Amino acid sequence: MLHSKGCRKPWQPMWMVNMTWSKKSTRQCSQRNDRTARPSASTTRKASLEVEEGAVGKSSLTIQFVEGQFVDSYDPTIENTFNKMVNVKGQDFNLQLVDTAGQDEYSIFPQSHSMDIHGYVLVYSVTSMKSFEVVQVLHDKLLDMVGKIQVPTVLVGNKKDLHMERVIKPEEGKKLADSWGAAFMESSAKENETAVEVFKRIILEMEKADGNAPPEEKKCAVM
Numbered sequence: 258m259l260h261s262k263g264c265r266k267p268w269q270p271m272w273m274v275n276m277t278w279s280k281k282s283t284r285q286c287s288q289r290n291d292r293t294a295r296p297s298a299s300t301t302r303k304a305s306l307e308v309e310e311g312a313v314g315k316s317s318l319t320i321q322f323v324e325g326q327f328v329d330s331y332d333p334t335i336e337n338t339f340n341k342m343v344n345v346k347g348q349d350f351n352l353q354l355v356d357t358a359g360q361d362e363y364s365i366f367p368q369s370h371s372m373d374i375h376g377y378v379l380v381y382s383v384t385s386m387k388s389f390e391v392v393q394v395l396h397d398k399l400l401d402m403v404g405k406i407q408v409p410t411v412l413v414g415n416k417k418d419l420h421m422e423r424v425i426k427p428e429e430g431k432k433l434a435d436s437w438g439a440a441f442m443e444s445s446a447k448e449n450e451t452a453v454e455v456f457k458r459i460i461l462e463m464e465k466a467d468g469n470a471p472p473e474e475k476k477c478a479v480m
């Protein structure tokens with residue numbers, strides 16, 4: 258897409274959180290914990306997925322997306338990197354995803370989370386008011402660190418399948434995301450469809466920030 262005809266311009270690196278991805282023209286198998294994977298010869302994109310508070314389901318969403326399975330156990334994350342090819346609106350992206358450790362409002366935001374990152378996925382649990390509060394603190398810290406007023410971001414309310422335990426309404430999440438100029442969605446790491454949708458959404462947000470509207474929204478000059 259970057260090098261093809263049309264009105265696309267060369268992609269310029271931006272910072273993101275927790276995930277990295279690169280565009281490639283061929284499909285690749287996913288790899289877990291692949292810290293040695295060679296970067297794509299083509300332009301590389303990075304995004305990062307930040308989880309507010311522990312246990313909101315960040316790792317579960319990632320594993321559902323990368324491996325297509327739900328993990329019922331809880332094993333606190335230190336940091337893992339994943340690669341996964343994903344097709345969005347006819348274009349292949351090689352997503353390099355960094356699954357970071359859960360954070361609270363007192364955590365120091367690692368500088369590495371602003372380096373060579375193109376977008377961020379911020380996750381809270383719809384069953385935890387605390388996680389919803391912490392995600393707001395983390396977003397502020399993120400903007401301070403990168404020195405921008407807006408970054409490509411998707412706010413995700415996870416665990417939507419836990420209906421009886423829900424304490425955050427979808428409208429509250431949407432309102433917060435709107436105030437950030439971010440995309441919003443709810444997910445369940447038990448459902449492959451919503452996990453995949455999370456990562457497609459952040460790719461679209463990064464594309465948008467790069468001036469690359471989705472195909473149906475693109476307006477090329479008529480010669």
Ligand SMILES: Nc1nc2c(ncn2[C@@H]2O[C@H](COP(=O)(O)OP(=O)(O)OP(=O)(O)O)[C@@H](O)[C@H]2O)c(=O)[nH]1
Pocket residue numbers: 308310311312313314315316317318328329330331332333334335357358359360415416417418419444445446447
């Ligand atoms: N019902 C339900 N349980 C979930 C969902 N996502 C995660 N869980 C469970 O919540 C617990 C924590 O999930 P993790 O994915 O490890 O959470 P995390 O945010 O990565 O936690 P940290 O590694 O501490 O950052 C696990 O027991 C998961 O099985 C979900 O969408 N629905």
